[in-house]
Amino acid sequence: MKNENSAFSRSAEPLLDLTALRADTPGCEAVIHFNNAGAGLMPRPVLQVMLDHLQLEAAIGGYEASAARAAEVADFHASLAELLGTRPGNIAFAASATHAYTKALSAIDFRPGDVILTTRNDFISNQIAFLSLRKRHGVRIVHAPDRPDGSGVDVDAMAALMRAHRPSLVAVTHVPTNSGLVQPVAEIGRHCRELDLLYLVDACQSVGQYPVDVEQIGCDLLTATCRKFLRGPRGSGFLYVSDRALAAGYEPLHIDMHGARWVAPGYYRPVATAARFEEWEFPYATVLGCAAAVRYALRVGLDPVARRTPALAGRLREHLAAVPGVRTLDRGPAPAALVTLAIEGWESEPFKAALDARGINSALSYREFAQFDFADKDVQWCLRLSPHYYNTEDEVDAVAGAVAELARSAR
Numbered sequence: 233m234k235n236e237n238s239a240f241s242r243s244a245e246p247l248l249d250l251t252a253l254r255a256d257t258p259g260c261e262a263v264i265h266f267n268n269a270g271a272g273l274m275p276r277p278v279l280q281v282m283l284d285h286l287q288l289e290a291a292i293g294g295y296e297a298s299a300a301r302a303a304e305v306a307d308f309h310a311s312l313a314e315l316l317g318t319r320p321g322n323i324a325f326a327a328s329a330t331h332a333y334t335k336a337l338s339a340i341d342f343r344p345g346d347v348i349l350t351t352r353n354d355f356i357s358n359q360i361a362f363l364s365l366r367k368r369h370g371v372r373i374v375h376a377p378d379r380p381d382g383s384g385v386d387v388d389a390m391a392a393l394m395r396a397h398r399p400s401l402v403a404v405t406h407v408p409t410n411s412g413l414v415q416p417v418a419e420i421g422r423h424c425r426e427l428d429l430l431y432l433v434d435a436c437q438s439v440g441q442y443p444v445d446v447e448q449i450g451c452d453l454l455t456a457t458c459r460k461f462l463r464g465p466r467g468s469g470f471l472y473v474s475d476r477a478l479a480a481g482y483e484p485l486h487i488d489m490h491g492a493r494w495v496a497p498g499y500y501r502p503v504a505t506a507a508r509f510e511e512w513e514f515p516y517a518t519v520l521g522c523a524a525a526v527r528y529a530l531r532v533g534l535d536p537v538a539r540r541t542p543a544l545a546g547r548l549r550e551h552l553a554a555v556p557g558v559r560t561l562d563r564g565p566a567p568a569a570l571v572t573l574a575i576e577g578w579e580s581e582p583f584k585a586a587l588d589a590r591g592i593n594s595a596l597s598y599r600e601f602a603q604f605d606f607a608d609k610d611v612q613w614c615l616r617l618s619p620h621y622y623n624t625e626d627e628v629d630a631v632a633g634a635v636a637e638l639a640r641s642a643r
């Protein structure tokens with residue numbers, strides 16, 4: 233892997249060597265990438281390991297190539313275990329965060345009347361999956377209320393709902409896709425552990441942006457992708473499964489020959505580890521790219537990343553708060569690096585296209601992405617700008633300037 237160690241400062245302060253980190257990121261030369269909540273820019277070591285593996289597959293054969301790289305493939309589980317404070321046997325590869333999430337849901341034997349307790353800010357696809365479970369199995373979906381100031385779920389009220397309903401599942405998105413809100417997942421986890429409730433956390437936007445420790449959160453299941461703040465490739469994700477959940481026998485509905493042994497004509501036995509949630513076929517170049525991305529994040533250091541990334545977003549919010557016609561929408565005491573804004577006088581796509589034309593990558597969210605949150609905020613769409621640690625203060629200022637100029641032009 234080329235340049236593997238080039239981007240990491242040896243000294244404690246400053247913790248991030250931005251020049252080297254940016255030199256390690258080819259995309260930095262081409263765009264101002266403020267769509268890390270969509271997909272982060274891959275650093276060179278991630279790209280290189282994937283290209284090398286595809287070449288190896290072409291040269292010696294796909295099965296032979298994965299055998300030749302078995303140790304590096306195994307590092308997918310080992311690196312994520314290190315990142316999340318668990319063991320490799322508690323990690324399963326998935327094709328996306330949603331794939332991991334639905335596999336996890338499929339392991340729960342929902343009965344009519346069972347309750348899923350969630351929040352008003354859980355990810356759109358999770359909410360749709362709950363509605364689908366309601367349609368098929370007659371589960372009840374209970375949404376815990378938010379605090380009156382909109383700064384996230386009311387944990388006391390949620391705990392009271394846990395006691396009242398004894399839900400079959402408590403499901404919380406750590407940082408939703410539709411704003412920079414950070415939900416108190418560890419506080420919620422303490423109640424789940426106290427009441428012995430199955431707890432599933434969607435950490436898709438928080439892994440790679442903050443240190444995420446599954447023991448500290450107290451979750452049984454946790455899902456994320458590798459392509460966002462971890463800066464891995466698209467088409468990847470993972471599921472963490474606690475020892476508790478493995479020992480209790482949770483297994484996906486559609487378990488395959490990788491997840492189970494067919495030990496007799498009429499009997500299969502799930503494997504002991506979270507591999508029971510995987511499938512036999514892996515996109516090996518992608519898996520290797522993910523492992524390289526996680527190792528890269530570990531070397532950069534999640535503590536400095538967690539200091540810098542939300543701080544860049546904070547600087548952007550501060551600039552934008554002063555712009556007439558722009559309303560920043562993120563709530564909570566310490567929002568994450570997802571800056572969402574409503575812009576007066578513009579339609580969504582032309583606004584984004586105008587940013588694209590200036591070489592600024594952004595994303596759009598629509599009312600249907602966040603039925604509760606966007607109704608509360610009275611918006612039909614918003615622009616999402618999501619910097620990462622490798623972005624610069626100058627880029628933040630340039631993006632704020634471009635948004636301000638466009639917002640002014642509509643008035």
Ligand SMILES: Cc1ncc(COP(=O)(O)O)c(C=O)c1O
Pocket residue numbers: 269270327328329330331355357405407408409434435436437456457468469
């Ligand atoms: C909070 C959250 N959860 C889940 C997902 C789904 O991830 P994937 O597209 O990998 O299924 C996203 C994607 O944006 C997300 O923001």
